[in-house]
Amino acid sequence: MTEKENTMMMRIELIVNCIRKTFSISPTETLLSLLRRAGYKGVKQGCGSGDCGACAVLVDSRAVNACLTMAAKADGRQVTTIEGLAEINRLHPLQQAFLDEGAVQCGYCTPGMIIAAAGLLMRNSNPTETEVKEAIAGNLCRCTGYIKPVNAIMRAAQSLREKEEDECKNR
Amino acid sequence: MNVKTAKKSDFQVVGKNEIKIDGRSLVIGKPKFTADIDLPETLIAKVLYSPHPHARILDIDTSRAEALAGVACVLTYKNTERIPYTTAGQGYPEPSPYDTVIFDNKVRFVGDRVAAVAAETEEIVRKALRLIKVQYQELQPVLSIDAAAASGAPIIHDEEDSAGIYDAERNIAANVDIDVGDTTRGFTQSDVVVERVCELQHVQHTPIEPHVCLSYFDTDDRLVIRTSTQVPFHVRRIVARLINVPIRDIRVIKPRIGGGFGVKQEILLEDICALLTLRTGRPVLLEYNRREEFVSSRIRHPMRVRVKLGAKKDGRLTTIEMEATSNTGAYGSHSLTVLSNVGSKTLPLYNKAENIHFYGNALYTTMPVAGAYRGYGATQGYFALETAIDELAEQLGIDPLTIRSRNHIRVNETSPIFEKLGEGREGVAQRMKSCELPRCITIGAQQIGWKEKRGTKVRRGSKVHGVGMAISMQGSGIPEIDMAAATIKMNEDGSFNLLVGATDLGTGSDTILAQIAAEVLGVPLSKIIVYSSDTDFTPFDTGAYASSTTYVSGKATEKAAQDVRTQILQVAGKMLEEDSTDLTIKGEQIIGHNGQTVSLAEIGHRVAYQVDQRQIIASASCVPAESPAPFMANFAEVAVDTETGEVEIVKYVAVVDCGSVINPHMAEGQVEGAIVNGIGYALHEEMIFNSRGSMRNPSLFDYKIPGAADIPPLEVILVDSYEPTGPMGAKSVGEIGINGPIPAIANAIYDAVGVRLRVTPFTPQRVLAAMGKLPD
Numbered sequence: 001m002t003e004k005e006n007t008m009m010m011r012i013e014l015i016v017n018c019i020r021k022t023f024s025i026s027p028t029e030t031l032l033s034l035l036r037r038a039g040y041k042g043v044k045q046g047c048g049s050g051d052c053g054a055c056a057v058l059v060d061s062r063a064v065n066a067c068l069t070m071a072a073k074a075d076g077r078q079v080t081t082i083e084g085l086a087e088i089n090r091l092h093p094l095q096q097a098f099l100d101e102g103a104v105q106c107g108y109c110t111p112g113m114i115i116a117a118a119g120l121l122m123r124n125s126n127p128t129e130t131e132v133k134e135a136i137a138g139n140l141c142r143c144t145g146y147i148k149p150v151n152a153i154m155r156a157a158q159s160l161r162e163k164e165e166d167e168c169k170n171r
Numbered sequence: 172m173n174v175k176t177a178k179k180s181d182f183q184v185v186g187k188n189e190i191k192i193d194g195r196s197l198v199i200g201k202p203k204f205t206a207d208i209d210l211p212e213t214l215i216a217k218v219l220y221s222p223h224p225h226a227r228i229l230d231i232d233t234s235r236a237e238a239l240a241g242v243a244c245v246l247t248y249k250n251t252e253r254i255p256y257t258t259a260g261q262g263y264p265e266p267s268p269y270d271t272v273i274f275d276n277k278v279r280f281v282g283d284r285v286a287a288v289a290a291e292t293e294e295i296v297r298k299a300l301r302l303i304k305v306q307y308q309e310l311q312p313v314l315s316i317d318a319a320a321a322s323g324a325p326i327i328h329d330e331e332d333s334a335g336i337y338d339a340e341r342n343i344a345a346n347v348d349i350d351v352g353d354t355t356r357g358f359t360q361s362d363v364v365v366e367r368v369c370e371l372q373h374v375q376h377t378p379i380e381p382h383v384c385l386s387y388f389d390t391d392d393r394l395v396i397r398t399s400t401q402v403p404f405h406v407r408r409i410v411a412r413l414i415n416v417p418i419r420d421i422r423v424i425k426p427r428i429g430g431g432f433g434v435k436q437e438i439l440l441e442d443i444c445a446l447l448t449l450r451t452g453r454p455v456l457l458e459y460n461r462r463e464e465f466v467s468s469r470i471r472h473p474m475r476v477r478v479k480l481g482a483k484k485d486g487r488l489t490t491i492e493m494e495a496t497s498n499t500g501a502y503g504s505h506s507l508t509v510l511s512n513v514g515s516k517t518l519p520l521y522n523k524a525e526n527i528h529f530y531g532n533a534l535y536t537t538m539p540v541a542g543a544y545r546g547y548g549a550t551q552g553y554f555a556l557e558t559a560i561d562e563l564a565e566q567l568g569i570d571p572l573t574i575r576s577r578n579h580i581r582v583n584e585t586s587p588i589f590e591k592l593g594e595g596r597e598g599v600a601q602r603m604k605s606c607e608l609p610r611c612i613t614i615g616a617q618q619i620g621w622k623e624k625r626g627t628k629v630r631r632g633s634k635v636h637g638v639g640m641a642i643s644m645q646g647s648g649i650p651e652i653d654m655a656a657a658t659i660k661m662n663e664d665g666s667f668n669l670l671v672g673a674t675d676l677g678t679g680s681d682t683i684l685a686q687i688a689a690e691v692l693g694v695p696l697s698k699i700i701v702y703s704s705d706t707d708f709t710p711f712d713t714g715a716y717a718s719s720t721t722y723v724s725g726k727a728t729e730k731a732a733q734d735v736r737t738q739i740l741q742v743a744g745k746m747l748e749e750d751s752t753d754l755t756i757k758g759e760q761i762i763g764h765n766g767q768t769v770s771l772a773e774i775g776h777r778v779a780y781q782v783d784q785r786q787i788i789a790s791a792s793c794v795p796a797e798s799p800a801p802f803m804a805n806f807a808e809v810a811v812d813t814e815t816g817e818v819e820i821v822k823y824v825a826v827v828d829c830g831s832v833i834n835p836h837m838a839e840g841q842v843e844g845a846i847v848n849g850i851g852y853a854l855h856e857e858m859i860f861n862s863r864g865s866m867r868n869p870s871l872f873d874y875k876i877p878g879a880a881d882i883p884p885l886e887v888i889l890v891d892s893y894e895p896t897g898p899m900g901a902k903s904v905g906e907i908g909i910n911g912p913i914p915a916i917a918n919a920i921y922d923a924v925g926v927r928l929r930v931t932p933f934t935p936q937r938v939l940a941a942m943g944k945l946p947d
C-alpha cells in the first residue's frame with residue numbers, strides 16, 4: 001500500500017459467511033485481496049483479471065469474480081465464500097456431489113466453480129446441462145475436462161430439489 | 172513374499188470409486204495450497220524480466236532500488252554465484268544440459284530473469300523493479316528453428332561454463348540418432364511410401380494455480396521451502412547446490428498444488444526465493460502472475476516432425492523414418508529427453524516395421540523455454556505418425572483400423588526401440604505383458620459408429636461430418652532410473668500412516684496409493700492416513716512425472732504394505748496359535764482356520780503396550796525394471812463448417828487400457844482432462860509472438876483454454892486389463908490421453924472435407940486455407 005492510499009483508508013462492513021465484520025481498506029483494494037488477507041483462503045487467485053473464476057464468491061447470492069470487484073463496492077453486502085457454504089459437519093449438496101462424482105482433481109478451481117454453481121441453483125433449481133455449462137463457463141479448470149463437475153452440479157441440483165420436496169411434505 | 176491380494180475379483184478397496192482423501196478439505200476451502208498460509212514478516216518478492224529477446228547486460232545499477240524504504244534485498248548476476256545447472260527437475264545426473272545460472276549477464280528471451288527484489292509490500296517491490304537500471308547491448312534475436320539452424324546464426328549459448336550442450340556453436344542443445352535395420356533398403360522394397368511434415372505450435376500448460384513458492388526459517392531454524400512442485404526431492408538437491416546450503420539443512424514441503432501437467436517439474440522460483448530468505452532471514456513469498464506463468468515458466472516444445480513410412484501392398488509397415496526438430500527456446504531444459512520421447516514413445520507402437528531411423532535436434536532459440544508437458548514429446552510424435560498412417564491406409568485402400576491392427580504391438584511382443592532409445596540414453600528392453608489395444612479399437616469403432624459414418628461425408632447445412640481415429644501408447648515411469656519409496660507404520664488402533672515421497676499434483680495419487688495399501692492390509696480406506704511429499708518426513712521419490720506415480724510409487728507402497736501385513740500376521744499367528752502364512756486379513760480382522768479372529772486394533776494394542784512390544788513398520792522401494800505401456804484408441808466425429816472453417820467436435824470416444832483401474836473416477840478424470848486439454852491444443856490454443864519474440868496474448872482471455880461450454884460429448888471407456896508387473900495390476904493413465912486428439916481430429920477433418928491439416932492448431936482460417944477458400 002502506498003502512503004497516499006494509507007491516508008485514504010476507509011472502513012467498510014461486510015457480512016461474510018453470516019458474520020458481520022468491519023474492515024479497513026484502501027479504496028482500490030479488491031474483494032479478493034481483502035478476503036484472502038482476512039483469512040478466507042478458499043478464495044483462489046488464478047489470473048487476477050476476471051478470466052478464470054477461481055476467485056468467485058457470492059455477493060448477495062450472485063456469483064462475482066472477487067478479483068474484479070472492489071471491496072468498497074461490497075460495503076454492506078452479504079458475501080459468501082466457499083468456507084461459508086457448508087454447515088458444521090454437513091457439506092452443502094454441491095460439495096458432497098463434487099466428492100461423490102469425482103469432480104475434484106487439484107481442487108484449485110473447485111471453490112470458485114462450486115460458488116458459481118451455488119449462484120445458479122439459487123436462481124434456477126432445475127437447470128439443464130447447457131445451463132449448468134453456461135453458469136460455469138467462466139470457471140476454468142485444466143484438470144477435469146468438466147465432465148465430472150457438470151455431472152456433480154446436475155446431481156446436486158436434484159438432491160436439493162428432493163430436499164425441498166421433503167421439507168414441503170413435512171410441513 | 173506370497174500374498175493373496177492380487178486377484179482382481181476379490182479387491183475390496185481397489186477398483187472402487189473411493190472419495191478422494193483430500194477431497195473434503197478441498198471442497199470446504201481449507202488453506203491447503205502454498206500461498207494459503209500467512210507467516211509474520213513475510214517479504215514479497217518479484218522478478219525483473221528482460222524486455223529483449225537477446226541481449227548482453229553491460230551493467231545493472233540497483234542502488235536506487237536498494238535505497239528505497241522497505242526494500243530488503245535485490246539479487247542480480249553481480250551478487251549471486253555463477254553455478255551452471257538445469258532447471259529441469261530430473262534424476263541425477265540430469266540428462267538436460269547445464270546451460271542456466273541463477274542470474275546471467277546475458278538474456279536469451281523476452282521474459283528471461285534479470286533481477287529479483289524482496290520488499291515489505293508488493294507496491295514497494297514494483298516501485299523498486301522500476302528503479303533498477305539495466306544497460307543492455309542488444310543482440311540479434313533467433314525466433315525460429317530455421318533461424319537457429321541457419322548458417323551464421325547468432326550463438327545463443329556462447330558462455331564458457333555450460334556443460335552438456337550437444338553443439339553450442341550450432342545452437343543444438345541436444346541430438347538423437349538411432350538406427351534399426353536399413354531404412355534405405357526398406358523404402359526401396361516398399362510398395363508405397365508416404366512422407367509428411369507436421370508442425371506444432373507454442374502452447375502452455377496453464378495450471379489454474381500459477382507457480383508459487385514460500386520460503387522461511389522454521390522454529391528449529393531450518394530453511395523450509397514450501398512450493399508448488401512435482402519434484403520436491405529434486406528441488407532440495409538442486410537448490411542446495413545453487414545456494415550453497417547442505418541438503419540436510421533444507422526441508423522442501425509440497426502442500427496441495429493446483430495442477431502441474433509437467434510445468435511444475437521445473438525449479439523456477441525456489442532458488443531465488445530461498446536465496447532471498449537466506450540473505451534476509453525472513454519468510455519470502457514469490458508467485459508468478461498469469462502473464463509470468465505464460466512467458467517465464469515453461470511451455471511445450473514446439474516441433475517440426477517429418478515422418479516417412481514404407482509399406483507392402485497388404486499394409487505391412489516395413490520402414491519408418493522419423494525426424495524431429497524441436498524448439499527448446501532459450502534453455503535446454505528437458506531438451507534431450509522430450510526429443511527422445513518423440514520416437515521412443517511412438518515407434519514401438521508399430522513394431523512390425525523392421526527398419527527404423529529416428530533422429531533430430533533440439534535447437535536453441537531466443538523464445539520462451541520449453542520443458543516437460545504431459546505427453547512429453549509423444550504428443551508431438553503421434554500427430555505426425557498417426558496422420559501419416561492414415562494417409563498410408565488411404566493410398567493402399569485399406570481401412571485405417573485394419574492398417575493399425577496389422578501393425579501394432581501386441582502381448583508378448585517387443586520392439587527394438589525399447590532398448591535403443593530411453594530417456595536421453597539407451598533404454599531398457601521389454602516385452603508387453605498386457606495390451607488390450609485390439610479391444611480398445613473394436614469398442615471405440617462401435618461407439619463412434621465407424622462403419623456407418625466413415626467416408627459418408629454427411630452434410631447438414633454448411634457442415635460436413637467426418638470421423639477419424641488414432642491410437643497411442645505411453646510408458647509407466649522411467650525404467651531403471653526412477654525410484655520411489657513408501658513407509659507404512661501401524662498405529663495402536665489398527666490404523667496406518669502411509670508416508671510417501673510421491674507427489675500428488677491434483678491427480679489423486681495420495682488416494683490411489685492409500686487404496687493400494689488398504690487393499691493389501693485388508694482395511695477400509697479411512698484407516699490409511701497419508702502424508703506425502705515432505706523431504707524431512709517422507710521417504711525419497713523422484714517425483715510425479717513420466718506417468719510414474721501409480722506404477723512406481725504404487726509398487727513401493729504395495730511392497731511396504733505386504734511387509735507390514737506379514738508382520739501383523741506373525742503377531743496374529745502367535746495370538747491365534749496358528750501358522751501365520753495361512754492367515755488372511757478381512758474387514759480389519761485376522762481370521763484363523765478355526766474361525767477364531769483377532770482384530771487389527773487388538774494387535775496394535777498388544778505390540779504397543781503388552782506383549783512382544785515393537786513398532787510394526789516397513790519401508791520399501793521400487794526401481795522399475797520396465798515401463799509397461801498403457802494403450803488408447805481415440806475416435807473423433809467432427810463437423811466442419813465449409814463456410815466458416817470452424818471445426819466442431821460432435822463426439823469423442825476414448826478407450827483406454829491402463830491395466831487394472833485403481834479408482835475409476837480418478838482414472839476417467841485423468842483421461843477426460845487430458846483429452847480436453849488435447850482438444851484445446853488441436854483447435855485453438857496458441858501462444859502468439861510479435862516480431863521481437865514477445866508474447867502478444869499472455870492472458871487467459873486472449874489465450875483461450877477450453878471452458879465448460881466448449882466440451883463435446885466425451886465418452887471414456889476403461890477396458891478390463893491386468894498388468895502383471897504393476898501394483899494390483901495397474902499401469903499409468905496420466906499422460907496418454909493427450910496424445911490422441913490432434914491426430915484423431917486431423918484425420919476426422921480429412922474424412923469430412925478431404926484436406927490434410929499439418930500445422931496445429933486447426934483454426935477456422937487454416938481449415939479454410941487448406942480448402943482453398945482463403946489465400947494461404
Ligand code: FES
Pocket residue numbers: 044045046047048049050051052053054055056065066067068
Ligand atoms: S482470479 Fe479472479 S477471475 Fe481469475
Ligand code: FES
Pocket residue numbers: 103104105106107108109110140141142143144379429430677
Ligand atoms: S481441478 Fe484442477 S483446475 Fe480444476
